Amino acid sequence: xxxxxxxAAALQHAVVRKGIYNQSSIKERILAFFLxxxxxxxxxxxxxxxxxxxxxxxxxxxxxxxxxELRTDDGYTILSNRDMKALRxxxxxxxxxxxxxxxxxxxxxxxKTWAAVLERSANACEWAEGDNTTCGLQDGDIDSVGGGTVRxxxxxxxxxxxxxxxxxxxPTHWQALCxxxxxxxxxxxxxxxxxxxxxxxxxxxxxxxxxxxxEMLKRYFGxx
Numbered sequence: 001x002x003x004x005x006x007x008a009a010a011l012q013h014a015v016v017r018k019g020i021y022n023q024s025s026i027k028e029r030i031l032a033f034f035l036x037x038x039x040x041x042x043x044x045x046x047x048x049x050x051x052x053x054x055x056x057x058x059x060x061x062x063x064x065x066x067x068x069e070l071r072t073d074d075g076y077t078i079l080s081n082r083d084m085k086a087l088r089x090x091x092x093x094x095x096x097x098x099x100x101x102x103x104x105x106x107x108x109x110x111x112k113t114w115a116a117v118l119e120r121s122a123n124a125c126e127w128a129e130g131d132n133t134t135c136g137l138q139d140g141d142i143d144s145v146g147g148g149t150v151r152x153x154x155x156x157x158x159x160x161x162x163x164x165x166x167x168x169x170x171p172t173h174w175q176a177l178c179x180x181x182x183x184x185x186x187x188x189x190x191x192x193x194x195x196x197x198x199x200x201x202x203x204x205x206x207x208x209x210x211x212x213x214x215e216m217l218k219r220y221f222g223x224x
Contacts, residue, residue: 011086011093014042021050027066029054034070034078034094044090058148061179065153067092075099089207107166109154109174116171117154125152127181137178145180152176155185 014037021029033050034042051063060066070076078094081087109117125135137143141150155177156166166173177185202213217223 012040014040014046016046016049022054025066026051026060026063027069030063030066031070031074031076034076034092035097037094038097039095040093041087042092042094044092047092061148061183062153064183107156107168109171110168113169113171113174114154117174117176118152120171121152121176123152124176125150125178125181126175127177127185135178135181143178143180148179150178152178153182155182 014033016033017036020036021032023029023032029050030047033047047067048059048063051066052059067078071078076094076099077096078092079087080092081089084093087093123138125137127135129135137150139150139152142148143150153176154174157173157175158166202210
């Protein structure tokens with residue numbers, strides 16, 4: 001039987017309880033927060049708050065990745081506005097602690113492939129700006145823009161949501177990114193084709209910006 005989703009009026013909002021989310025990893029803290037608020041709507045700001053390092057108080061840039069791993073790797077069903085119209089952009093909802101029996105595992109490059117990517121990139125972030133300049137931050141650097149110590153991680157050149165089967169043996173399918181640019185890219189840019197994922201950007205935009213895009217498209221297509 002399909003799980004019934006609550007109506008908008010029935011939704012309650014999550015509460016961040018102080019001193020509860022002291023788990024050792026970002027993902028564990030986010031999961032503890034959702035389990036503590038089953039059936040309640042969690043906001044982006046609340047997730048960022050519980051994801052903070054309990055010792056330093058710093059908010060991690062890669063909390064999006066950890067949330068994605070809970071959904072993709074660990075099999076937890078965490079709904080967003082793409083899944084449920086009652087949710088706004090940057091709102092999330094976990095209805096049950098039950099995990100899907102077969103969670104799709106996120107493909108990762110082999111150690112040999114990752115070593116080849118790091119050699120190609122000179123151990124630096126490969127994010128390319130519009131003028132073809134690259135980020136260039138190296139592992140262990142301090143990010144003067146986003147703050148914190150840089151840790152390079154492998155990124156699918158084609159977003160995981162578009163193609164979850166990137167070849168783990170092919171270095172051309174992967175790039176090295178710092179945490180700030182992992183967050184910026186999210187699923188909005190397909191580095192393999194060089195094309196913007198325009199639909200994903202519009203879906204994630206606030207309502208007013210969606211209206212502005214809608215009006216622009218009507219003018220573009222000559223609709224009254």
